[in-house]
Amino acid sequence: WAGNEVFPSNPHMNFDIQSHSLKIQLDPSTHVIKAEDQMEISLKEGKAQTLSLLLHSKLSITRIVDLKTKKPLSWKEIPGSEIAKRLDVSLKKEKGPLFLSISYEGPIYDPVVKEKALQFVRGDETSGLIASEGVYLSSSSYWFPDKPGSMAIFNLEASIPEPFRVVTQGELLSEELKDGFWRSRWRNEWPTEGFALVAGKYSVKSRKVNGVKISTYFFQQDDGFSEIFLDSAEEYLKIYPEFLGPFPYTKFDIVQNFFSSGYSFPTFTLLAPEAIRQGKEFLRPGALDHEIVHSWWGHHVSGKPGTGNWLEALTTYCTNYFYKELKIGEEAARKHRQDVMQKYAIQVLPTRDYPLRQFEGKEGEIDGQIGYGKGSMVFHMLRQMVGKDVFFATLKNFSKKYGGRQATWDDFKTAFEEAGDKKLDQFFSQWLDRPGGPQLKLENVKYQVTPKGYLVSGELVQEGEIYELQVEGKVEMNEGGIDLLIDISKRKNSFFIEVPKIPISLTLDPDHHIFRRLYPEEIIPCFNAFLEDVEIPSPPPSPSPIKGEGSRGSPIKGEGSRGSPIKGEESKGGPIKGERSGGQRISEKIFVIPQGGDEERRKIYTELARMAKERKGGEIISEREVTEEKILNSSLLLLGESWKNPLFSNLISKIPGPVVLKHGNFIVDGEKVDEADESLLLTYPHPLRPEKWVTIYFGQSAEGLSRARYIFFYGWDSYVLFKKGRPEKRGRFSPLRSFISHDFR
Numbered sequence: 015w016a017g018n019e020v021f022p023s024n025p026h027m028n029f030d031i032q033s034h035s036l037k038i039q040l041d042p043s044t045h046v047i048k049a050e051d052q053m054e055i056s057l058k059e060g061k062a063q064t065l066s067l068l069l070h071s072k073l074s075i076t077r078i079v080d081l082k083t084k085k086p087l088s089w090k091e092i093p094g095s096e097i098a099k100r101l102d103v104s105l106k107k108e109k110g111p112l113f114l115s116i117s118y119e120g121p122i123y124d125p126v127v128k129e130k131a132l133q134f135v136r137g138d139e140t141s142g143l144i145a146s147e148g149v150y151l152s153s154s155s156y157w158f159p160d161k162p163g164s165m166a167i168f169n170l171e172a173s174i175p176e177p178f179r180v181v182t183q184g185e186l187l188s189e190e191l192k193d194g195f196w197r198s199r200w201r202n203e204w205p206t207e208g209f210a211l212v213a214g215k216y217s218v219k220s221r222k223v224n225g226v227k228i229s230t231y232f233f234q235q236d237d238g239f240s241e242i243f244l245d246s247a248e249e250y251l252k253i254y255p256e257f258l259g260p261f262p263y264t265k266f267d268i269v270q271n272f273f274s275s276g277y278s279f280p281t282f283t284l285l286a287p288e289a290i291r292q293g294k295e296f297l298r299p300g301a302l303d304h305e306i307v308h309s310w311w312g313h314h315v316s317g318k319p320g321t322g323n324w325l326e327a328l329t330t331y332c333t334n335y336f337y338k339e340l341k342i343g344e345e346a347a348r349k350h351r352q353d354v355m356q357k358y359a360i361q362v363l364p365t366r367d368y369p370l371r372q373f374e375g376k377e378g379e380i381d382g383q384i385g386y387g388k389g390s391m392v393f394h395m396l397r398q399m400v401g402k403d404v405f406f407a408t409l410k411n412f413s414k415k416y417g418g419r420q421a422t423w424d425d426f427k428t429a430f431e432e433a434g435d436k437k438l439d440q441f442f443s444q445w446l447d448r449p450g451g452p453q454l455k456l457e458n459v460k461y462q463v464t465p466k467g468y469l470v471s472g473e474l475v476q477e478g479e480i481y482e483l484q485v486e487g488k489v490e491m492n493e494g495g496i497d498l499l500i501d502i503s504k505r506k507n508s509f510f511i512e513v514p515k516i517p518i519s520l521t522l523d524p525d526h527h528i529f530r531r532l533y534p535e536e537i538i539p540c541f542n543a544f545l546e547d548v549e550i551p552s553p554p555p556s557p558s559p560i561k562g563e564g565s566r567g568s569p570i571k572g573e574g575s576r577g578s579p580i581k582g583e584e585s586k587g588g589p590i591k592g593e594r595s596g597g598q599r600i601s602e603k604i605f606v607i608p609q610g611g612d613e614e615r616r617k618i619y620t621e622l623a624r625m626a627k628e629r630k631g632g633e634i635i636s637e638r639e640v641t642e643e644k645i646l647n648s649s650l651l652l653l654g655e656s657w658k659n660p661l662f663s664n665l666i667s668k669i670p671g672p673v674v675l676k677h678g679n680f681i682v683d684g685e686k687v688d689e690a691d692e693s694l695l696l697t698y699p700h701p702l703r704p705e706k707w708v709t710i711y712f713g714q715s716a717e718g719l720s721r722a723r724y725i726f727f728y729g730w731d732s733y734v735l736f737k738k739g740r741p742e743k744r745g746r747f748s749p750l751r752s753f754i755s756h757d758f759r
Contacts, residue, residue, distance in 0.1 A: 026066035026102060028058045031164040032111070040174045040213060045123040045144045047073070047151075051158050052081065055112040065112075067101045067159040068094070070142070073120040078103055081113035097124075097141050098156045116159050122151065126273045130629065137275040137286065148215075148272035149178070150284075153208030163319065165205035165418070173197050174213055181231050181269050182211040183280045202280065204262070205418050207316060210279045212269060223248045224255075227265040236270060236290050243268050243290070243302065250303045253340070258307070258332065259410040262314035262417060266306060278308035299342070300334030307332050310413050318420040322371040322446070327389025328409075335390055351394070351526040353730065354387040358451075359532040360546050367449035371423060391529035392445045398527055399441070400434040408433040444481050451531045452481040454522065457506075459756040461517050470517050471510035472756070474502055478531070487522040491515035522754040534705070535750045539670075539698045542729035544649050544707040545630045547603050602706070603632040604644055608654035614716045619653035622711070622722055626651070649700065649707040657710050665708050668701040670747040673733050682735045682743055689737070693718040695725050696733035698747055 035052040055065065069075075071093070078087045083106075092100040103114070124141045142155025151157040172180045173195050184202025191197075202209070216231040219240040228247045230240040247268060255261055267282035274286040283305035289296045296302075311332070312325040339347035361379045370392065373385035397405040412421070412429050427442045459472035470489055482503045488495045491513060498511045500522070523530075537543055605623035608616060623634045635644075637656045644650075645661065657666055658678070666675055673696055674681040680694055681687070687694050693713030700706035713719035713736075721739025728734045732747040 026064045027161055029065060029112075029161065030056050030058065031161055031166045032056055033167045033169070034158060034160075034209065035169040036158055037171045038173070040144055040149060040172065040178075040180070042144055042146050042149060042175070042178060042213070045121040046119065047122060047144060047157060048119040049158065050115060050117045052113070052115045053159070055114065057110070057112065063105050065103045065105065065114075067103065067116075067161055068098045068156050069101050069118065069159045070120070070122055070156040071095065071097060071099045072122065073118045073157075075101065075116065075118050077115070077117040079115040080106075081115055087114070097154070101159060118159075122155060122157060129274060137277075138273040140273070149174075149180075149211065149213035150271070150273075151212070152210045152277075152279075157211070158209065160208075163207065165207055165316075165420075167205055168200075168202040168209045170200040170202075170209075170211070171197070172200070172211070177215045178213045179216045179218065179231065180211060180213045181216075181267055181282055183209055183282065185264050185281075204280065204314065206280055206313065210277075210284075212271070212284055214270065214272060216270070219244065221248070223251045224261070225264070226251055226261050229265070229267045231267055231269040232290060233270055233287070236287070239290050239293050242293055242297065246297045246302050247306065250306050253337075254303070254307055254310075254332065257336075257406045257409065258310045259413045262309055262413070266309065268302065276305070278305040278312060280309070280313035283308075299337040300330065303333040303337060304329055314418070315413055315416040316420050318422050319374075321422040321424075323374050323385055324389065324421075324423050324426065326373075326376070326386050327370075328393055330386045331390035331393040334386075335394065348525050351391065354383075354391050355526065355530060355532050356538055356540075357542075357730065358383045358387055358529075359534070359537055360540075360543050362450075364450060364531075369447050369449050371446040388451070388529055395445070395528065396430060396438075396441070400430060400436075404433050440482055444479075445529075448479055450478065451529045452479065452483065453477040453531050453533065454485070454528075455533075455753040456520070456522065456756050459520060459758075461513075461758065464512060467512055467514040468517055469510055469512050470520060471508070472520070474500055474507045474509060474522065476502065476505055476507075480505060483528060485522050485528060486524070487520060488524050489513050489517050490519045490521070491517055517758050519758060520756045521752075524755075533753055536752055538749050539707065539732045539747045540730050541695060541697050541709055541725065544603065544651065544697050544709045545626060545726075545729065547630075547632075547649055547707075602647055603630075603649040603651070604640075605632055605634045605651045606640060606653060606656045607634065607636050608656040609637045611654050612716075615654060615713065615719060618713075618716070618719045618722050619711075622725070623651070623653065625723065625726075646702060647706075649709075651709045651711065654712050657712070665701060666710070668698075669696070670698055670732075672745065682733065683745075687735060688714065689718075690715040691717045691738045692742070693722070693736045693739070694733070695728065695736070698732065699750060704750065 032054040036049060038047055038049040040047055075089060075091070078089055079085065080087055088104045090102045092102060094100050105112070121144070123143045123145060125143065126138045126140045129138050140150060142151045142157060143149070144151070153160065168184060170182055172182070174180055176191060176194050176196055179196050180198050182200050183206065184200045187199040187201055189196065189198040214231065215233060217234050217237040218229055218231055219237070220227055220229040221244055228244055228251065230243050232240055247266065251261055263281045265281055269282055269284050270290045271284045271286055274288065275284050276286065276289070277284040283302070307329050308325070311328045317323055317325050335347065335350050338350055362383050366380055368384065370384060370389055373381060373389065376382045376385060400408070408429055412426070416425065423442065423446055427438050431438050453476065455475045455477065457473045457475050461468045461470045474485065480503065485500045485502060487498045487500060489498065489511060492515060496511065496513050498509070500507060500509045605626060607620055607623060626632065627634055637659055640659070640661055642661070645665065650665070652662060656662070669675055672683050679686050679688060682694065691714070693711070695709070695711045697707055697709040700708050711725060713722070717738065718736070724739065728741060728744070731744045733745055734741050735743040
């Protein structure tokens with residue numbers, strides 16, 4: 015979809031490209047591509063005098079020929095950006111379909127820029143390159159003449175020097191090694207909006223599963239991982255067709271990239287080198303299966319630019335979530351639903367939130383939580399409404415109906431309305447066109463004795479936007495429980511239910527089926543809460559506050575900007591109190607570097623603090639610079655042995671179980687952390703300032719800290735015990751409170 019940004023409007027693009035037949039030669043040593051593209055073009059108005067196409071700015075046109083008349087055509091090149099230029103081809107008042115041959119050549123080399131995020135968000139970036147380490151050409155490389163938005167079929171003949179081998183979209187028709195060159199022929203028969211090609215020094219292994227050829231293209235040194243990736247792909251290709259319909263293609267390739275990526279293209283996925291080398295650790299729900307399911311949602315059925323990206327929401331629901339429910343169990347699925355809301359509450363500030371329908375792609379963590387997280391929960395709530403059988407039957411029909419076409423959120427609305435014979439305007443409107451989600455709170459909960467038992471009553475209050483919801487609940491008694499269902503559509507919604515025994519507790523939505531914006535007090539302590547400095551509102555100040563403390567002001571709850579968000583940029587308006595402009599919270603967190611310990615470990619701690627500060631803000635100070643005021647007013651990351659400083663004694667006296675500090679040693683689940691190859695990361699509420707956080711991270715040796723930078727990938731747990739840098743034990747502390755449960759005791 016990137017091509018629209020180069021030339022937003024053009025009077026000479028009133029046509030569609032039906033097919034490309036490409037013949038290319040690649041030379042990684044010189045970064046050069048030589049190519050001819052024979053194109054079939056249909057004119058929307060029957061005739062045209064000029065056609066405008068986009069092509070990489072460094073590629074030189076050598077010849078353009080009208081294949082019907084065999085006559086050369088003239089052209090003009092208009093600069094557009096560093097990556098792409100416009101090619102205006104002069105025609106002879108042509109009518110009907112056109113058949114053009116465009117020959118061109120030149121270098122494509124945009125060096126890879128390493129990702130700067132603490133966690134994997136988008137991966138490394140390049141617009142395209144042909145190099146000795148490998149070849150990466152996507153549609154945004156403009157490596158062939160194209161018109162943005164065209165849905166075309168592709169044929170390709172490629173030649174590349176040995177030991178490089180080409181992988182691209184579609185079916186591999188033939189491949190041979192001759193005179194030191196690998197020559198391959200490919201056909202992509204489904205119309206697609208783009209065409210990607212990669213090449214590397216690959217070893218290839220293949221097998222067939224239900225008529226689908228699956229292959230691994232791994233570097234020689236990593237070929238030992240091929241079998242476990244083929245095993246996983248085989249499992250997924252046996253599971254998902256049952257719910258989504260037949261796999262849309264005849265092959266699927268798992269390709270190792272030479273830079274960090276997680277890309278999905280029709281018929282193949284391009285994975286980071288380190289992802290392949292993780293082996294089974296990488297092959298968890300939402301990894302390889304996510305890329306495979308994009309074959310249905312993203313490639314076979316594609317999205318329509320400018321209407322919202324539903325592709326990631328549905329793919330995430332089918333893989334990251336549904337596989338857990340199907341194969342691991344309901345408790346794992348329940349935890350996943352809870353995690354979606356936890357991550358959203360931490361990383362999506364109300365002032366940076368925006369409606370799901372505006373999500374087009376992931377530029378940062380906020381986009382991921384909205385488009386992937388909240389989006390997947392919308393599909394879950396839709397399934398809860400229509401039922402599992404109707405839901406997956408509708409997905410099968412949708413894949414069949416829209417295969418080779420573009421679809422929108424509104425197309426899903428129509429499909430599920432027809433399947434369930436029920437209007438869904440309110441459902442889609444409230445979940446797609448508003449930022450955030452409902453905030454729910456129980457109030458005035460009580461019970462009274464009746465002739466038949468006990469009458470439980472209360473109010474379910476919505477703060478912020480008003481949603482129409484059906485909320486499940488459960489009243490627990492000494493012997494069993496009773497379910498209830500509350501329909502809500504107002505600010506305050508009264509309910510009551512009669513139970514035969516004395517009620518012990520009431521919990522609404524106990525299984526987390528409804529997406530909602532959590533209150534800060536409901537956030538489970540974790541490292542990412544510290545990094546984002548998510549604040550729990552302070553209680554009202556006492557008339558004589560303790561020195562160094564005071565009112566934090568009233569938090570903004572559940573409401574935010576209703577306008578279009580500015581992604582990746584700061585707002586130009588004035589800052590909201592407690593935040594930087596653009597909705598970025600003013601950070602009051604400090605990273606404490608220890609004085610003691612060996613130089614090698616101190617260097618590791620300093621680098622971690624620098625990485626965190628650079629991406630998330632904060633202040634790096636040495637242990638000797640710590641003051642009581644900083645302790646009282648800040649979230650703290652205590653690195654190394656700094657936690658032993660007497661200044662922090664009040665901070666470490668109330669660590670939640672099952673982590674215990676005893677006789678100067680940390681004990682996790684009954685085992686002492688004292689081995690040389692171990693390290694510990696834990697986060698809990700600041701005992702002196704509950705709206706702040708304390709994180710402790712230390713290792714017993716440089717070996718124990720050998721993979722220290724990966725702590726940012728384990729930011730959703732309250733504590734993680736690492737052994738040789740890999741997680742050995744992990745767990746979560748309870749949040750400070752819940753607003754949707756009530757304990758009658």
